[in-house]
Amino acid sequence: xxxxxxxxxxxxxxxxxxxxxxxxxxxxxxxxxxxxxxxxxxxxxxxxxxxxxxxxxxxxxxxxxxxxxxxxxxxxxxxxxxxxxxxxxxxxxxxxxxxxxxxxxxxxxxxxxxxxxxxxxxxxxxxxxxxxxxxxxxxxxxxxxxxxxxxxxxxxxxxxxxxxxxxxxxxxxxxxxxxxxxxxxxxxxxxxxxxxxxxxxxxxxxxxxxxxxxxxxxxxxxxxxxxxxxxxxxxxxxxxxxxxxxxxxxxxxxxxxxxxxxxxxxxxxxxxxxxxxxxxxxxxxxxxxxxxxxxxxxxxxxxxxxxxxxxxxxxxxxxxxxxxxxxxxxxxxxxxxxxxxxxxxxxxxxxxxxx
Amino acid sequence: xxxxxxxxxxxxxxxxxxxxxxxxxxxxxxxxxxxxxxxxxxxxxxxxxxxxxxxxxxxxxxxxxxxxxxxxxxxxxxxxxxxxxxxxxxxxxxxxxxxxxxxxxxxxxxxxxxxxxxxxxxxxxxxxxxxxxxxxxxxxxxxxxxxxxxxxxxxxxxxxxxxxxxxxxxxxxxxxxxxxxxxxxxxxxxxxxxxxxxxxxxxxxxxxxxxxxxxxxxxxxxxxxxxxxxxxxxxxxxxxxxxxxxxxxxxxxxxxxxxxxxxxxxxxxxxxxxxxxxxxxxxxxxxxxxxxxxxxxxxxxxxxxxxxxxxxxxxxxxxxxxxxxxxxxxxxxxxxxxxxxxxxxxxxxxxxxxx
Ligand SMILES: CC(C)[C@H](C(=O)O)[C@@H](O)C(=O)O
Ligand SMILES: CC(C)[C@H](C(=O)O)[C@@H](O)C(=O)O
Numbered sequence: 024x025x026x027x028x029x030x031x032x033x034x035x036x037x038x039x040x041x042x043x044x045x046x047x048x049x050x051x052x053x054x055x056x057x058x059x060x061x062x063x064x065x066x067x068x069x070x071x072x073x074x075x076x077x078x079x080x081x082x083x084x085x086x087x088x089x090x091x092x093x094x095x096x097x098x099x100x101x102x103x104x105x106x107x108x109x110x111x112x113x114x115x116x117x118x119x120x121x122x123x124x125x126x127x128x129x130x131x132x133x134x135x136x137x138x139x140x141x142x143x144x145x146x147x148x149x150x151x152x153x154x155x156x157x158x159x160x161x162x163x164x165x166x167x168x169x170x171x172x173x174x175x176x177x178x179x180x181x182x183x184x185x186x187x188x189x190x191x192x193x194x195x196x197x198x199x200x201x202x203x204x205x206x207x208x209x210x211x212x213x214x215x216x217x218x219x220x221x222x223x224x225x226x227x228x229x230x231x232x233x234x235x236x237x238x239x240x241x242x243x244x245x246x247x248x249x250x251x252x253x254x255x256x257x258x259x260x261x262x263x264x265x266x267x268x269x270x271x272x273x274x275x276x277x278x279x280x281x282x283x284x285x286x287x288x289x290x291x292x293x294x295x296x297x298x299x300x301x302x303x304x305x306x307x308x309x310x311x312x313x314x315x316x317x318x319x320x321x322x323x324x325x326x327x328x329x330x331x332x333x334x335x336x337x338x339x340x341x342x343x344x345x346x347x348x349x350x351x352x353x354x355x356x357x358x359x360x361x362x363x364x365x366x367x368x369x370x371x372x373x374x375x376x377x378x
Numbered sequence: 379x380x381x382x383x384x385x386x387x388x389x390x391x392x393x394x395x396x397x398x399x400x401x402x403x404x405x406x407x408x409x410x411x412x413x414x415x416x417x418x419x420x421x422x423x424x425x426x427x428x429x430x431x432x433x434x435x436x437x438x439x440x441x442x443x444x445x446x447x448x449x450x451x452x453x454x455x456x457x458x459x460x461x462x463x464x465x466x467x468x469x470x471x472x473x474x475x476x477x478x479x480x481x482x483x484x485x486x487x488x489x490x491x492x493x494x495x496x497x498x499x500x501x502x503x504x505x506x507x508x509x510x511x512x513x514x515x516x517x518x519x520x521x522x523x524x525x526x527x528x529x530x531x532x533x534x535x536x537x538x539x540x541x542x543x544x545x546x547x548x549x550x551x552x553x554x555x556x557x558x559x560x561x562x563x564x565x566x567x568x569x570x571x572x573x574x575x576x577x578x579x580x581x582x583x584x585x586x587x588x589x590x591x592x593x594x595x596x597x598x599x600x601x602x603x604x605x606x607x608x609x610x611x612x613x614x615x616x617x618x619x620x621x622x623x624x625x626x627x628x629x630x631x632x633x634x635x636x637x638x639x640x641x642x643x644x645x646x647x648x649x650x651x652x653x654x655x656x657x658x659x660x661x662x663x664x665x666x667x668x669x670x671x672x673x674x675x676x677x678x679x680x681x682x683x684x685x686x687x688x689x690x691x692x693x694x695x696x697x698x699x700x701x702x703x704x705x706x707x708x709x710x711x712x713x714x715x716x717x718x719x720x721x722x723x724x725x726x727x728x729x730x731x732x733x
Binding site for chain 1: 622632
């Protein structure tokens with residue numbers, strides 16, 4: 024099993040190091056190969072996703088990704104900025120299905136800005152399409168406006184689009200996921216305004232007929248942003264496009280108050296995947312040894328389950344994480360009075376010990 | 379002063395009736411003229427925004443709007459659906475500046491799903507651009523995909539765009555608003571992905587130089603959706619495009635837990651405006667006499683302040699609303715034990731009495 028290890032920037036290297044320790048502690052001989060990505064890759068190779076890194080990612084069975092981005096790259100041209108690495112990997116590897124669970128761990132309920140009765144026990148799954156939409160749509164750029172009122176002015180523009188097969192494949196992913204959960208899919212769009220969303224909704228309805236056991240509902244994205252705040256537990260599986268998914272999955276993650284705990288998976292049609300924490304590179308705390316490695320460790324568990332066919336090993340990691348939480352160990356981001364504050368490495372130690 | 383009164387659908391007529399009573403009670407002889415809009419207009423005139431309604435809105439000094447939409451119009455072609463009325467009014471009247479305050483009233487803090495220490499005292503203003511973006515961008519429609527992977531498949535598409543003058547005018551609105559508040563503007567975009575956002579950010583920075591006393595910051599929309607949940611009080615004025623504003627202003631409104639209290643204004647460059655509650659038409663409770671009229675009554679206050687140059691009268695309404703809240707009167711949506719549940723009309727009575 025070849026795993027590409029791409030630590031990236033900020034806290035990326037620290038948290039990925041702990042996930043790597045956990046994988047090694049599991050026993051099986053994973054073939055782990057590391058490569059630079061993001062700003063770190065720009066520094067050594069002049070590009071956030073150098074050909075060698077992309078090649079490694081292509082030939083690996085799965086990718087363990089840290090995080091990319093740092094203020095020091097803010098002045099670079101956009102095509103050289105760290106974020107381009109993650110966009111490039113998603114696109115080149117056709118990782119179209121993003122799984123973003125939003126789970127509120129019983130021990131961490133109080134970390135949420137929401138009341139415990141609203142958030143306690145939350146366990147929802149956002150399925151975000153990751154290869155289409157306005158992220159990659161052409162044409163885009165800066166042009167001269169043709170609008171009568173603004174004729175001749177400079178104008179920025181982008182194209183949102185989804186084709187039927189793109190919506191179909193993410194729909195199947197969402198319905199299959201719902202079958203393993205509580206059999207409810209809420210598809211989020213803006214069909215009262217956007218043509219893209221009208222096609223999206225039409226295809227969702229059509230695909231749903233192949234899943235008579237799963238209940239499909241539709242919600243406009245503005246309403247979804249509200250309902251997530253009001254009654255997040257009313258959702259189970261939420262499926263949506265790339266742009267709305269970017270916004271709603273982050274909102275849902277933050278509802279739990281413990282985004283340092285939330286893993287994510289981005290899969291292609293053969294379940295090859297890239298696994299990364301839902302949080303970012305947090306350059307403000309990089310190198311201080313205080314970052315929470317659990318989201319990355321749980322991402323490694325997702326990798327074992329979805330891409331490497333090792334569900335029992337995934338379970339072991341998840342149980343180990345539950346155990347360290349139950350022991351009261353907390354990194355700074357999830358610390359509350361009465362618990363024990365530990366460093367990134369100490370948290371890694373504890374998970375390895377608990378395995 | 380001519381005011382077009384457009385009650386619309388669902389609870390629209392009930393709540394607008396109370397706002398009209400409040401206006402009449404104020405004394406000055408407003409010239410109020412009513413016309414159908416939304417589904418109600420479709421029923422009588424075959425179109426959600428009939429020419430006569432649009433004409434009235436054009437010649438009025440301000441528009442008091444209820445809400446539009448009802449499930450029974452869901453099967454109509456999109457151009458005949460109730461929402462088209464509000465989109466049409468915004469566009470035809472060039473109402474480009476949408477003010478959406480998110481205020482947490484002291485008496486209603488417990489209605490929020492957020493903890494009181496996070497939400498108590500919230501008072502932020504979302505300034506949403508309302509005439510541009512992907513809402514009205516051309517081209518749009520259904521076509522055949524040209525993407526190599528999906529060539530020949532049906533594809534829905536839309537165009538997002540903003541020109542420099544469009545961003546400039548909303549930027550000025552936001553900076554002027556911030557001058558009257560705590561002098562902080564947070565501009566929300568997705569400049570790490572979208573060209574439209576890159577132009578947006580460039581123009582925001584340029585315009586900010588005319589407001590050296592106002593602090594400008596930038597935030598990506600996914601992060602903004604998170605920070606609104608985590609620490610909403612860290613914001614003051616948020617300025618953003620039509621699509622992101624749709625999502626974030628609804629999210630922010632729901633944070634307060636009392637969306638039945640929140641007014642909104644949509645202004646043109648001469649401060650002529652359309653005033654409507656932030657909530658929708660709630661067809662499920664229409665006709666029951668239990669809807670909260672306060673958001674509409676507070677929208678009338680905004681109308682007096684922004685469009686009709688009557689700030690003292692606006693103050694009177696706002697103080698009257700404060701008073702009925704202090705008296706413990708509550709419609710069902712904001713009711714909690716220990717307060718007194720009242721109907722739509724009783725709430726109107728109380729505000730009129732408190733004037
Ligand atoms: C870094 C950025 C381009 C990216 C996105 O918008 O997809 C990020 O926000 C994410 O969600 O992974
Ligand atoms: C009804 C709909 C078209 C509208 C919008 O998206 O702008 C509504 O959500 C709003 O925010 O006023």
